[in-house]
Amino acid sequence: MRIGMLVSGGDCPGLNAAIRGAVLRGVDVFGFEMIGFMSGWRGVIENDWIPLDRRAVRGISPMGGTILGTSRVSPFTDEGGGAEGIRARMRENDLDGLILIGGNGTQTVAQMLSDEGINVVGVPKTIDNDLGGTDFTFGFDTAVSIATDAIDRLRTTGESHGRCMVLEVMGRDAGWIALHAGMAGGAQVILVPEFPESIEQICEWVESVRDRGRHSLVVVAEGFRLEGMESEVTRAGVDGFGRPRLGGVAEVLAPMIEERTGIESRATVLGHVQRGGVPTAFDRVLATRAGIAASDAVEAGDWGVMTSLQGNDIVTVPLAEAVGSLKVVPRDRYEQVRLLFG
Amino acid sequence: MRIGMLVSGGDCPGLNAAIRGAVLRGVDVFGFEMIGFMSGWRGVIENDWIPLDRRAVRGISPMGGTILGTSRVSPFTDEGGGAEGIRARMRENDLDGLILIGGNGTQTVAQMLSDEGINVVGVPKTIDNDLGGTDFTFGFDTAVSIATDAIDRLRTTGESHGRCMVLEVMGRDAGWIALHAGMAGGAQVILVPEFPESIEQICEWVESVRDRGRHSLVVVAEGFRLEGMESEVTRAGVDGFGRPRLGGVAEVLAPMIEERTGIESRATVLGHVQRGGVPTAFDRVLATRAGIAASDAVEAGDWGVMTSLQGNDIVTVPLAEAVGSLKVVPRDRYEQVRLLFG
Amino acid sequence: MRIGMLVSGGDCPGLNAAIRGAVLRGVDVFGFEMIGFMSGWRGVIENDWIPLDRRAVRGISPMGGTILGTSRVSPFTDEGGGAEGIRARMRENDLDGLILIGGNGTQTVAQMLSDEGINVVGVPKTIDNDLGGTDFTFGFDTAVSIATDAIDRLRTTGESHGRCMVLEVMGRDAGWIALHAGMAGGAQVILVPEFPESIEQICEWVESVRDRGRHSLVVVAEGFRLEGMESEVTRAGVDGFGRPRLGGVAEVLAPMIEERTGIESRATVLGHVQRGGVPTAFDRVLATRAGIAASDAVEAGDWGVMTSLQGNDIVTVPLAEAVGSLKVVPRDRYEQVRLLFG
Amino acid sequence: MRIGMLVSGGDCPGLNAAIRGAVLRGVDVFGFEMIGFMSGWRGVIENDWIPLDRRAVRGISPMGGTILGTSRVSPFTDEGGGAEGIRARMRENDLDGLILIGGNGTQTVAQMLSDEGINVVGVPKTIDNDLGGTDFTFGFDTAVSIATDAIDRLRTTGESHGRCMVLEVMGRDAGWIALHAGMAGGAQVILVPEFPESIEQICEWVESVRDRGRHSLVVVAEGFRLEGMESEVTRAGVDGFGRPRLGGVAEVLAPMIEERTGIESRATVLGHVQRGGVPTAFDRVLATRAGIAASDAVEAGDWGVMTSLQGNDIVTVPLAEAVGSLKVVPRDRYEQVRLLFG
Known part of the structure; x- marks a missing residue:
């Protein structure tokens, strides 16, 4: 069995642990030959790859x-040649299947290739x-x-200066990072893309916190939009005042809060630091298990699936079930924290 | 509704977040009055408690x-007075129920009290x-x-000096910490209480790692025992050489490995640092949600249950189902990592 | 002896350790009475203070x-009443002297008060x-x-995506944070306020890094300005393209680098997270020693001085020597790292 | 100019940053050729080395x-051949000088070689x-x-359980780690090799802390000995009760404290985790600067010296001045913290 692997889309902590898990399982236990395409689909298109064995993945888990490498290149382009192009490249490299991390x-894309009869196993990865x-x-x-670490740090400055600190975190369509970091850090206000709120409501929360003698920490997902504002506007690089947006939604909110409440407010946009560096132990374990499970699926001939964490178990689910649906913050999870604001 | 809360058994990161979650939900949302008994059941016995409100739990989540406080005092003693003693104390403090974190x-104990008709909700906590x-x-x-952080640190010393480093982590009856930290840190050998191994087997792994040009990191749960050794012996404070054990199993293993393989070996016993300090974001979120769910159960009159994480959801399960069974590392999870050693 | 203490200006990690050091030394060893004015000079003006004893400073060092609290309020205002106003407030509270952390x-300000005959000891603090x-x-x-932690994280994203990452750190007039974090994180380009560079030179460095097969990490102090640009322009909220600056200098540089080199570039502005949260052990020790030294100076009647780290020793220096001169990055320190870029 | 470099003795965080600093400065700026001997003097004896250039030190600073690698092998052995053996090896490899990190x-050893006319520059390194x-x-x-991180973690457990926690840290002959970590973590008792204390005095401190309603954190350097006990006894692997010592001094102290005060006490021996893993930013900067300074000394022909941090400057000092004297905790630094215990 000869297998190709690649990473596509934005990078995130745990990718190396997943690669290592798949290789240790596939090469050492099942006796696969494995290769890794460089920079995502670009590596497939340009036939740029490295052999993957125990030595290649030594010590990479942390x-x-x-x-x-990774890129946002798609195989469904003229250059990529679509399913036919991929199939040709696989034949050329004598590959029986692909493990696609993304x-x-x-x-x-994995599902589309699978529909075309190409052997693929997906390993899911999203910040x-x-x-x-x-x-x-x-x-x-x-x-x-x-x-959460950033919230812990900002909080002390907020308390010392009597300021409202607004932290923008990742989350374009789903507010999970804001929800969890906000809960972990004890943010007083948590704003997510799924549930628009009005500036009046936000200021009411901030003022209610002040009335209790404290200073607000507002955590806002990048994809949050103010109620009543056109999403195209706030998302398209123009801020709530109609000025071009260089920064993010936090840089829009902070001055609005300060103007309406009179409470000095400061924005911080966490940005790219959220997606780099040493993964947590949790992510390394999850990624290693996902990689192992991918090679297990290959060994079992279980193609057209994605590895999936369900409770304590890693299982496989059909790609068709996994893709297409966005997993958003459900209303009851949001209401639960919202009730804590007042 | 007036509710008492206490923590019993060993401390662990997240306890304060759980207390805070229950209080913010119970007092602020549902209008409970809540009190916290100090030092576990000792506080009940001595009627030592503090009122719990938003101010009391301010900023404690990290x-x-x-x-x-906590203690290992049990209510089922002469002093504690068993269910009757607890019931009397609850009456005295006008309590409708207890939230028991442990x-x-x-x-x-929670289940025994529940069987006696006392209103309890359990919040589970184990390192x-x-x-x-x-x-x-x-x-x-x-x-x-x-x-995992300790493994990351020890590895660099092991590699620089060409040593086998043996790290002992917590896990008296179940090897979950060793399993997960070992996977996250890329330990070459992982030893858990569930699966005894012989010293010959361990040394074979260590030598096979050396033959690949690397240096072993062995992570061992405190409850691991060598195959063929009486568990009473290795667990009762006498080491594998019959000497009194002041340290742990790592301090027994390291010299045995060194003696048999000729590879310089060093033991580190991580000990109490594993159970203190700032909780991870994951634990803070889980603990907060568990606390919230406990107050939800109280509000719903859902007594005799324990809060439980199942996938992404916090639910309640009957205490009878939760207690009594030890959740150990299943053979397939262990075999999976064991295959990576050789 | 009765002493007042306050913190003025921006907050920074270590303030609590300094307060604690001064109190444990002053109150417990020398028998001072101590009080702490709230929110800097505002607390003096409004006579808002708390007593400081061992209990008040318990566990605050981390x-x-x-x-x-702190503020940027000055005593040299109508409201503050200048030296006379301060003197009156000290008399009212029976204070023999002030410890001023800032x-x-x-x-x-400390020196001005000292010149007016008021007993002050300064404790220096700057990010x-x-x-x-x-x-x-x-x-x-x-x-x-x-x-440095942010650089470590950004680097992995930069390498995975083949991007130039630009990180803006604090440093309005002096580039020490950029210099040290850049050295620690192995940044390829380090830009400080003391030494303007042209955009051509910066892009030459970035391209030379690319030619070596790597991806640049540029760390830039907020006060850096491009050579040939008016400092008023880049500092006054207008970016290099004449657009209003909402973000910082990194957000100006990144698109300029991308435009000229064709290398995808991304900006991160670290902002307030740099000044909050748990202090490093180094800062806690330094702050504790500075606090102790301040009470030592008070006990010795050594007024009009500032505590100062010199090598391994904490000494006192006359305020007149300490203030007025900005400590900037010397040319040889900058040249040393600059030579590493090419 | 062709230069050999090696690391000798125990490993410590920062070694790679020092190597990188010396190489980037020496090879890229001054045009040296550089090689690195593997595993300290063993690499010299066995002529085992690698070329050192920019590529070899890429990304190693964190x-x-x-x-x-490193070892405790000495060149002054039959095998090593002393100065003559080293000189011969240098001639063989066409080396003009050695940079010795240890x-x-x-x-x-560096000084002895220097006395024999061999060109050496020392880079100091000690935990x-x-x-x-x-x-x-x-x-x-x-x-x-x-x-300090361990103290922060142990403290919360100590407070929750009402225990005295005893933490053993490194420091065989000098108590700097105990002193600084103890100050940073707010330890109530700090015990260092330089100043023996009696068990009665230690227990008096622990009880006085209890009387103030708190729980002691005792930090003890591994080289500390109880007053009145023979150092040979406590240092030679026999504990205060005459039992063989498997663990360290903390494991002797904790039961003695518990027995005399009745306060439950627990020992933790931090061990090897103190010397591994990612260096702090401070250590990376210091190490990088030391490495740069070593190549500067080589370029200047400034042989027989050691790089040295003095205040903000890295200078060189004659090896003769640097070696032989142990830098211990001075009495006034110890008295300062001792006064805080009572």
Whole structure:
């Protein structure tokens, strides 16, 4: 059995542990030959790959990023040649199947290739945790951990200066990072893309916190939008005042809060630090298990599936079930924390 | 509704977040009055308690330990007066029910009290993650995280000096911490209480790692015992050489490995640092949700249950289902990592 | 002896350890009575203070921020009443002297009060490390540590995606944080306020890094300005393209680098997280020693001085020597790292 | 100019940053050729080395351990051949000089070689910070940081359970780690090798802490000995009760404290985790600067010296001044913290 592996889409902590898990299981236990395409689909298109064996994955589990590199290149382009192009490249390299590590986009591609009869196993990865068909994806726990650390730090400054601190975290379509980091850090206000709130409501919460003698920590997902504002506007690089947005939604909210409440407010946009560096132990374990499970699926001839965490177990689910549906914060989880604000 | 809360057994990261979650939900949302007994059942026996409100739990979520203190005192003693004594104390303080935060022992007591008609809700907590009826308990993720950090540090020393490093982590009856930290840190050998191994087998693994040009990191749960040795011996404070054991199993293993393989070996016993300090974001979220769910159960009159993480959801399970069964590392999880050693 | 203490200016990690050191030494060893004014000079003006004893400072050493709060209020205002107003307030509270914890501005005020015959001892504190008369100030090591952690994280993303990552750190007039974090994190380009560079030079460095097969990490102090650009322009909220600056200099540089080199570039502005949260051990020791030294100076009647780290020793220096001079990165330190870029 | 480099003695955080600093400066700026001997003097004896250039040191600054490995092998053995043997090996490899990274022992060897006319530059490195001639050595700050983190964690358990926690840290002859970590973590009792104390005095402190309603955190350096006990006894592997010592001094002290005060006491021996893993930013900067300074000394022909931190500056001092004197905790620094115990 000869297997190709690649990472596609944004990088996230745990990718190397997943690669290592798949290789140790596949090469050492099952006797696969494995190769890794460099920079995602670009490596497939350009036939740029490295052999993957025990030596290649030695000690990489605690490292951020990915030894294979990644890109946002899609195979469904003229250059990529679609399913036919991929199939040709696989034949050329004598590959029996592909392990595809990536997020929503990548798993959708995986399913399309599977529909065309190509042997694929998907390994899910999202910082935002918005992928259906699995309890958690690796990368998310590290991102929440970094965001929580930032809240812990900002809080002391907020309390010392009597300021409202607004922290923007990742989460374009789903607010999981904001929800979890906000709960972990004890944020007084948590704003997620799923549930728009008005600026009046936000200021009411901030003022109610002040009336209790404290200072608000507002955590806001990048994809949050103010109620009544056009999402196209706030998302398209123009802020709530119509000015071009260089920064993020936190940089829009902080001055609005300060103007309306008179409470000095400061924005911090956490940005790229959320997706890099040493993964948490949780993410390393999850990623290692996901990698192992991918090689197990290959060995079992269980193609067209994605590895999935369900409770304590790693199982496989059909790609068709996993892709397409965005896993968003349900109303009851949001209401639960919302009730704590007042 | 007037509710008492206490923590019993060993402390662990997340206790304060659980207390805070229950109080913010119970007092602020449902209008309970809540009190916290100090130092576990000792506080009940001595009627030593503090009122719990929003102010009392302010900012405690990132703190290790517990603001209520804890002890290993049991109510089923002459002093405690058993169910009748507890009932009397509850009447005296006008309490409608108790929220009991603790591990296996505490939840067993909870069930006994429930059987006697006392209103209790259990919140599970174990460092070792060996409690049935729930996917994870808070405290475990922090312990794994600290143990993984230690592995990351020891590895560099092992590689620089060409040594075999043996790290002992918590896990008296279940090897979850060793399993997860070992996977996260890329330990070459993982030894758990569930699966005794012989010293010959261990040395074979260590030598096979050396033959690949690397240096072994052995992670061993405190409850691991060598195959062929009486568990009473290795567990009762006498080491494998018949000497009194001041340290732990790592201090027995390291010299045995060195003697048989000729590879310089060093033991580290991680000990109490695993159970203290700032909880991980994961544990804070889990603990907060568990606390919230406990107050939800109280509000719903759902007595005799324990909060439980199942996948992404916090549910309640009957105490009878949760207690009594130890959740151990299943053979397939162990075999999976064992195959990676050779 | 009865002593007042306050914190003025921006908060930074270590303030609580300094307060604790001064109190444990002053109250417990020398028998002082001590009080702490709240929110800096505002507390003096409004006579808002708390008693400071062992209990008040219990366990605060690892905490960020300050239990006394802080503000940028100056005593040299109508409201403050200048030296006379301060003197009156001290008489009212029966104070023999003041311990003033703060940065350049605060120590300048301290000297002015000292010149007016008021008993003061200064304790220096700056994130930026730009205060003369002392090797280091507490807060700086924590800020460098946080910035280095961010570089470690950003680097993995940069390498995985083949991007140039631009990180903006604190440092308005002095580039110490950028210099040290850049050295610690192995940044390929380090830009400081003391030494303007042209965009051509920066891009040459970035391209030379690419030619070596790597991806640049550029760390830039917030006060850096491009050579040939008016400092008023880049500092006054207008970016290099003449657009209003909402973010910082990193958000100006990244698109300029991308445009000229064709290398995808991303900006991160670290912001307030650099000044909050748990202090490093180094800062806690330095702050504790500075606090102790302040009470020593009070006991010795050594007024009009500032505590100062010189090598391994904490000494006192006359305030006149310490204030007024900005400690900037010397040319040879900068040249040393600059030579490594090419 | 062709230069050999090696690391000798115990590993410590910062070694890789020092190697990298010397190489980037020496090879890229001055045009040296550089080689690194593997595993200390063993590599010289066996002529086992690797070429050192920019590629070899890429990205190693944040890594613990050393890419060159280390050992405790001495050149002054039959095998090593003493100065003549080293000289012969240098001639064979066409080496003009050696950069020797190590602690007291290594720098003493460096001086002996220098006395024999061999060109050497020493780079000091000790975890214990007990080397004369320099304010700090890299490795120390990381060790203090790890020990402080352990104190922070143990404290919460001690407070929750009402226990006295005894933490043993490194420091065979000098108590710097105990002193600094103890100050940073707010330990109530700090015990160092330089100042023996009686068990009665220690228990008096622990009881006085209890009388104030708190629970003691005792930090003890491994080299501490009880007053009145023979150092040979407590140091030679026999504990205060005459039993063989498997663990360290903390495991002797904890039961003695518990027996005399009735306060439940627990020992933790931090051990090897103190010397491994990611270095603090402080240590990386110090190590990088030391490495740069070593190549500067080579370029200047400034042989027979050791790099040294003095205040903010890295200078060189004659090896003769640096070696031989142990830098111990001075009485006034110890008295200062001792006064805080009572």
